[in-house]
Amino acid sequence: xxxxxxxxxxxxxxxxxxxxxxxxxxxxxxxxxxxxxxxxxxxxxxxxxxxxxxxxxxxxxxxxxxxxxxxxxxxxxxxxxxxxxxxxxxxxxxxxxxxxxxxxxxxxxxxxxxxxxxxxxxxxxxxxxxxxxxxxxxxxxxxxxxxxxxxxxxxxxxxxxxxxxxxxxxxxxxxxxxxxxxxxxxxxxxxxxxxxxxxxxxxxxxxxxxxxxxxxxxxxxxxxxxxxxxxxxxxxxxxxxxxxxxxxxxxxxxxxxxxxxxxxxxxxxxxxxxxxxxxxxxxxxxxxxxxxxxxxxxxxxxxx
Amino acid sequence: xxxxxxxxxxxxxxxxxxxxxxxxxxxxxxxxxxxxxxxxxxxxxxxxxxxxxxxxxxxxxxxxxxxxxxxxxxxxxxxxxxxxxxxxxxxxxxxxxxxxxxxxxxxxxxxxxxxxxxxxxxxxxxxxxxxxxxxxxxxxxxxxxxxxxxxxxxxxxxxxxxxxxxxxxxxxxxxxxxxxxxxxxxxxxxxxxxxxxxxxxxxxxxxxxxxxxxxxxxxxxxxxxxxxxxxxxxxxxxxxx
Ligand SMILES: Nc1ncnc2c1ncn2[C@@H]1O[C@H](COP(=O)(O)OP(=O)(O)OP(=O)(O)O)[C@@H](O)[C@H]1O
Ligand SMILES: [Mg+2]
Numbered sequence: 187x188x189x190x191x192x193x194x195x196x197x198x199x200x201x202x203x204x205x206x207x208x209x210x211x212x213x214x215x216x217x218x219x220x221x222x223x224x225x226x227x228x229x230x231x232x233x234x235x236x237x238x239x240x241x242x243x244x245x246x247x248x249x250x251x252x253x254x255x256x257x258x259x260x261x262x263x264x265x266x267x268x269x270x271x272x273x274x275x276x277x278x279x280x281x282x283x284x285x286x287x288x289x290x291x292x293x294x295x296x297x298x299x300x301x302x303x304x305x306x307x308x309x310x311x312x313x314x315x316x317x318x319x320x321x322x323x324x325x326x327x328x329x330x331x332x333x334x335x336x337x338x339x340x341x342x343x344x345x346x347x348x349x350x351x352x353x354x355x356x357x358x359x360x361x362x363x364x365x366x367x368x369x370x371x372x373x374x375x376x377x378x379x380x381x382x383x384x385x386x387x388x389x390x391x392x393x394x395x396x397x398x399x400x401x402x403x404x405x406x407x408x409x410x411x412x413x414x415x416x417x418x419x420x421x422x423x424x425x426x427x428x429x430x431x432x433x434x435x436x437x438x439x440x441x442x443x444x445x446x447x448x449x450x451x452x453x454x455x456x457x458x459x460x461x462x463x464x465x466x467x468x469x470x471x472x473x474x475x476x477x478x479x480x481x482x483x484x485x486x487x488x489x490x
Numbered sequence: 491x492x493x494x495x496x497x498x499x500x501x502x503x504x505x506x507x508x509x510x511x512x513x514x515x516x517x518x519x520x521x522x523x524x525x526x527x528x529x530x531x532x533x534x535x536x537x538x539x540x541x542x543x544x545x546x547x548x549x550x551x552x553x554x555x556x557x558x559x560x561x562x563x564x565x566x567x568x569x570x571x572x573x574x575x576x577x578x579x580x581x582x583x584x585x586x587x588x589x590x591x592x593x594x595x596x597x598x599x600x601x602x603x604x605x606x607x608x609x610x611x612x613x614x615x616x617x618x619x620x621x622x623x624x625x626x627x628x629x630x631x632x633x634x635x636x637x638x639x640x641x642x643x644x645x646x647x648x649x650x651x652x653x654x655x656x657x658x659x660x661x662x663x664x665x666x667x668x669x670x671x672x673x674x675x676x677x678x679x680x681x682x683x684x685x686x687x688x689x690x691x692x693x694x695x696x697x698x699x700x701x702x703x704x705x706x707x708x709x710x711x712x713x714x715x716x717x718x719x720x721x722x723x724x725x726x727x728x729x730x731x
Pocket of ligand 2 (some may be wrong): 531
């Protein structure tokens with residue numbers, strides 16, 4: 187029982203991070219029906235930017251750890267958002283009216299470019315960060331096993347909940363969110379009504395990148411090491427989360443992320459850690475066999 | 491107010507409009523009638539920028555808007571209730587109307603909303619219902635109401651009577667007349683329901699295969715035997731020009 191709860195906690199932490207990344211995939215897909223394969227790399231950049239910002243702030247700027255983290259958070263959100271915006275401007279917008287395959291290939295190209303860029307500018311070796319959040323609380327104890335909730339896990343979950351709440355509010359309550367939903371449902375009609383749809387698409391990339399940036403910071407803190415390649419697997423898993431939840435659906439992306447995190451944690455905890463990724467993708471295949479639109483997705487109605 | 495000069499447009503290699511010239515003056519109701527596939531919807535959409543004209547010009551108050559981005563055209567005071575209504579199905583009635591207000595002045599949003607809801611009390615009762623669950627007639631009201639939300643100077647209506655019961659059609663046409671009379675709004679109305687449209691309109695044009703073949707006042711066109719034969723009841727049923 188104690189072991190189970192511990193895996194639950196670990197899984198939820200991981201799932202929160204996947205969920206944050208998955209939102210970027212699902213939003214972009216919703217609005218331009220395209221899988222942004224470079225999104226995993228945006229998350230990787232977010233991790234690097236937060237690490238660099240933290241080190242600069244604490245070593246050069248002499249900031250305290252807490253203040254350094256705040257600076258890392260804010261700068262990675264802003265700078266990664268800029269990257270997300272630039273990727274759309276440079277690699278996708280010129281292909282807006284091209285056949286569907288063209289932006290997809292452009293996305294794969296962009297993903298390779300960003301990976302190589304980080305590798306060249308930051309080096310290929312892993313970048314370590316000493317653990318900053320030490321300790322935690324012991325939730326329960328029994329059978330010679332104690333259940334721990336670390337402070338870092340608490341921060342990750344709390345920050346995720348806050349971000350999701352703000353994000354949901356923007357989408358459902360603000361005029362920007364309304365314009366995004368309208369653009370998603372019928373882009374031409376939104377433009378007919380005076381919505382600058384290019385700007386809405388930019389805003390969507392910016393929002394997705396901002397959330398991925400926070401995920402990048404969390405991962406840097408959680409694992410303590412990052413390299414230029416982390417975007418690949420995390421990207422694929424977050425994409426899987428988005429598909430599992432129903433691509434295009436925001437609650438779906440959050441749910442899918444949590445499920446992927448939980449599957450991964452439980453599989454590693456009870457079966458074999460080597461096969462955790464296989465388990466994730468096997469479950470994806472199973473779900474899609476029975477619910478092709480994902481858990482919360484709705485069937486795509488072909489528009490004329 | 492709205493003028494179209496030698497307009498050519500189409501979809502890829504398919505040419506749908508072959509040089510259209512027409513004009514809608516300030517305060518007028520002008521109707522465009524024509525058979526299925528004549529190019530009526532294409533004309534309205536080309537005026538709004540999608541598809542783009544391949545040749546010719548669209549002028550709004552003398553300003554060339556032919557190559558202007560779609561969203562900017564809306565902000566110049568041109569509103570469109572398009573073919574198929576294109577209601578945002580997963581947004582509430584209120585949100586659909588709010589989207590209609592995007593090109594309007596936020597300062598008189600509340601006033602415009604009240605005006606539209608007074609015009610269509612049915613929408614008032616269903617403000618929080620999803621657009622996609624409205625009946626066809628209600629959706630048509632919503633499409634027109636949404637177009638009115640920006641206080642447009644020119645209103646483009648694409649077959650507002652399509653699929654509606656005769657009583658509802660009468661109601662919609664009365665409303666168009668009322669909006670035109672009370673607010674002085676210029677209306678460009680595309681219709682297959684030629685009888686109603688010509689009775690309502692000050693002037694009309696007839697579109698055949700992407701070309702304007704006839705023009706005149708509503709009464710003139712109503713009396714025209716050719717039109718009677720092709721577009722009005724009592725003429726050859728189902729025959730197309
Ligand atoms: N998206 C499109 N792609 C290719 N061809 C199109 C497209 N839309 C319309 N057309 C063609 O352009 C021509 C004009 O169509 P349009 O929709 O403008 O006719 P319409 O007068 O509005 O007809 P209706 O009364 O049936 O609505 C038709 O021959 C049609 O087949
Ligand atoms: Mg039509």
